[in-house]
Amino acid sequence: MAQVEAAFDERLASQSSELAEPSANRKRLEPESDKLLAAHFADAIDLDTLKRHQDRIGLADIDRRLTNEHGQYEGSRAYLGTALSLLVDCAAMYQWVDDHGKCLANQTFTKGIEITEDYEAALRALTE
Known part of the structure; x- marks a missing residue:
C-alpha cells in the first residue's frame, strides 16, 4: 500500500514541476494586476480598461489551472486511499x-x- 501511495506522490512531484512555470508566472504577474486594481480604485482607469488588462495578464486562467490541478490531486489521492484500504x-x-x-x-x-x-x-x- 505504501509503495502505491509513494508512486502516486512521485507522479505528483513530476507534475508539480510542470506547474512550476504557471506558479512562477502568477508570482511575476500578480504585482502588475495589483497596480491595475489600485489604478482603478484611484479612478485612473475605468472598469472596462481594468478588465481588458486583467484578461491580457491572464491571472484568472493561471489560477483556474492551478486550482484544477490541486483539486484533481486531492480527489484522486482520497480515492486511492479508500480503494487501497478496501483492498487490504x-x-x-x-x-x-x-x-x-x-x-x-x-x-x-x-x-x-x-x-x-x-x-x-x-x-x-x-x-x-
Missing part, C-alpha cells in the same frame, strides 16, 4: 457489499468466468 481485506469487503457490489468486485478482480466442458465455473485471475 477483500474478503471482508466482499461479505459486506450487496449482490451488485459483489458483481462489480468480480469484474474488477478477475478477467472473467470460464466454463469448462464439464460445465464447472472457474474464475480467470488477472495474472493469467
Whole structure:
C-alpha cells in the first residue's frame, strides 16, 4: 500500500514541476494586476480598461489551472486511499457489499468466468 501511495506522490512531484512555470508566472504577474486594481480604485482607469488588462495578464486562467490541478490531486489521492484500504481485506469487503457490489468486485478482480466442458465455473485471475 505504501509503495502505491509513494508512486502516486512521485507522479505528483513530476507534475508539480510542470506547474512550476504557471506558479512562477502568477508570482511575476500578480504585482502588475495589483497596480491595475489600485489604478482603478484611484479612478485612473475605468472598469472596462481594468478588465481588458486583467484578461491580457491572464491571472484568472493561471489560477483556474492551478486550482484544477490541486483539486484533481486531492480527489484522486482520497480515492486511492479508500480503494487501497478496501483492498487490504477483500474478503471482508466482499461479505459486506450487496449482490451488485459483489458483481462489480468480480469484474474488477478477475478477467472473467470460464466454463469448462464439464460445465464447472472457474474464475480467470488477472495474472493469467
